[in-house]
Amino acid sequence: MKKVTMKDIAIKAGVSKATVSMVLNKKDGSISAETKNKILKIAEELNYIPNGVARSLSTNKSETIGIILPDIINPFFSEIARAIEDTASKLNYNVIFCNTDSDVYKEINYTKLLISKLVDGVIFITGGKSNHPLEILQSNNVPFVLVDRDVEDQDNYCGVYCLNKEGVIQGLEYLISKGRKNIAFVTGNKGLKVSKQRIEGYKDVMSKYDMFKENLIFESDFTIEGGMEITEKIISENKEIDSIFYSNDIMALGGLKVLLRRGFKVPGEISVIGFDNINISNFTEPELTTIAQPIYEMGKQSCETLIDIIDGNAVNNKIYFKPELIIRGTT
The missing domain is CATH 1.10.260.40 (lambda repressor-like DNA-binding domains)
Structure with missing residues (x-):
């Protein structure tokens, strides 16, 4: 046929x-x-x-955008992707999704693929290991917007972010107001700018109350398994821990599972806070206290910003959303 x-x-x-x-x-x-x-x-x-390619060549516009994200299984990223797709659809754009597993070679290959498909622009959530894919987009004059994860030394890149440091400060001030003193902090990849911002918030607050201990900062990856593994390490090495602050909800859910399995009372013996407020955080038992990022709004804004750039409209270079402490059963 x-x-x-x-x-x-x-x-x-x-x-x-x-x-x-x-x-x-x-x-x-x-x-x-x-x-x-x-x-x-x-x-x-x-x-x-x-023939979309032929039409794109004649009109110089494909009405298609690409989304490059590090982990589609992570509900945080899938919720952002859903917001982008919803917004793009309303604005008569199609979307191509690319999942990289935070692998820089996949990022580069997908970047080249999207350019070859003549997409009008790209929304990029970087894995944090290299800026080369962004440089490829820039060299080919393809507009792009970062979302959630900023990159180092590139203030000219357009992006949509949450005030990460402010979110950590909110959570720690709340824990300390409840009498918590030995608070472990679990970060994701320390090479990511978002991780550095959250660690900075932790150091500032704990130093302010003369509670800072370098050995209470732990690094894992942003997965349930990572949260479980690092929690086993924390409770085996630190008997005085009374709280654990995880840098995302997925790690916090893994940690919560370990704590309950090991017989700890949450929040009686150990309080738990996550970061993101993904949908599932409201359905755990106990329900997860977390720092809410306006996930849907961030995705929507990133899409609107990209299409504004495509249409030649002036945009703010960096857009920041405020986080909010959501108090639930784990504290």
């Missing part, structure tokens, strides 16, 4: 290929309504799909 073409429609309609092209590309001012409707009806009957 071969792909349906304009020539097939033209033969069945008894008109020229040029006439079909004018109708399907909405340049049909001189064509009668009867002929126009006939062509459109035949195109629908034959399930005709236009």
Whole structure:
């Protein structure tokens, strides 16, 4: 079976290929309504799909954007992706999703693929290991917007972020107000700027109350398994711990599972705080106290910003959202 073409429609309609092209590309001012409707009806009957690449080359616009994200399984990223797709759809854009597993080679390959597909722009959540994919986009004049994760030494890159340091400060001030003193902090990849911002918030607050201990900062990855493994380490090495602050909800859920399995009373013996406020954090038992990022709003804003750039409109270079402490059962 071969792909349906304009020539097939033209033969069945008894008109020229040029006439079909004018109708399907909405340049049909001189064509009668009867002929126009006939062509459109035949195109629908034959399930005709236009050549998007050819159209992009002629119009210099594909009405498609790409999303490159590090872990589609992580609900935080999937919620952002959903917001982007919802917003893009309302603005008549299609979306191509690319999952990288924080692998820089996948980031580079997907970046090149999206450019070859003539996308109008890219929303990028970096794995944090290299800026090279962003440099490739820049070299090819493809607009892009970062979301959630900023990169070092690139203040000219456009992005949508949460005030990470402020969120950690809110959570720690709350724990300390409840009499907690030995608070472990679990960060994700320390090479990420978002991790550095959250660690900075931890150091500032704990130093302010003369409670800072370097050995209470632990590094893991942003997964449930990472949260479980690091929690085993924390409780085996630090008997005086009364709270654990995790840098995302997924790690916190893994940690909560270990604590409850080991017989700890949460929050009686150990309080737990996460970061993000993903949907599932409200359905654990006990429910997870967390620092809420406005996830949907961040995704929506990143998409609107990218399309503004594509359309040639002026935009703010960096947009920040405020986090909010959501107090639930784990504290």
